[in-house]
Amino acid sequence: MNGVNVLPGLSVSGTLFLAPMAGYTDFVFRSLCAEFGADLCYTEMVSCEGLSRLNKKTAELMKRGDAEKQSAIQLFGVNPDSCFEAAKNAAALNPDIIDFNCGCPVPKVVKTGAGAALMRDHGLLKELVAALKAGTEAAGKKIPVSVKIRAGWNAEEINAPETAAAAVEAGAAIIGIHGRTRAQGYSGTADLEIIRNVKKAVSVPVIGSGDLFSPWDVKRMFEQTGVDAVMIARGAVGSPQIFMQIKEFLSTGEIRTVFSDEEKLRTARRHLRGAVAAFGERRACKEIRKHLCAYSKGIRNGTVLRNRIVRCATLAEYEEAFDGFFQSEGIGP
């Protein structure tokens, strides 16, 4: 469980990362996770087509949060020229890792040949990884390219170890592996044996992903797979504090810091205000709802708060919903 040493002369420190999640891991959320101990956070996936043209939206996706000391920009694409240009543009922002998405199961992405479809076309995958690497070098940077894969296309086509080996052959310096197949989406369970087989198949650092919802899950992932680092995904939504608890558990064997409902909700309010400041009230109030609902899970009378949150459309309405709940629960302002 040492820091993931990536390339000679370059290193990514820490073993506990925030996984990329489209629609969730914007810089406000990443910054909160970093504050609570995430060593490195991944951006949402950024289109190589858009980034190669320096599209305005991609700049916002790659923006770094104040508390983020290390960052990974995740790209997706299928065209070598766009991948080259996109990596060059991403490298100019000095991320610690440029990650390539080879696991997205969404039909709109897979239909173009990108995301998980690349697990079925190792020739193209190698070409794209080489283009990404060349792009970072063209920017005069030595930024490691990582590749994030799934277990395989479906239960009949489990080829993560071969895909990982192909990516490394083309120059990938790290492999991220989510132990589910494309066909599974986010259902079923992540297969730790496949993750272990990927770790055995390559000599570069491997980052494990899948079903990491508690410190115990993380410990099991490290012990049963031998991965060098892990990335937390859904387990961090509504619970950025999880990083602090995992770190405590891994270093001391126990969790001393327990977050009260009040502390969780104060973090939720900070998240809300940060999103409004970053994205404007209208947009933030729409996009933040799923996060706030997640914060309300597991707290006493959380359904009461949730029923209020789902009806809010302005910052004032959200603040009122929280104030009302704080009052009814006897929590100070």
Ligand SMILES: Cc1cc2nc3c(=O)[nH]c(=O)nc-3n(C[C@H](O)[C@H](O)[C@H](O)COP(=O)(O)O)c2cc1C
């Ligand atoms: C809403 C959502 C969005 C995701 N978006 C991405 C993405 O953009 N890129 C990616 O590589 N993985 C993405 N993932 C996959 C996660 O990074 C992670 O590998 C997966 O959720 C397994 O971890 P978990 O079971 O702990 O959630 C996404 C997952 C979720 C739930």
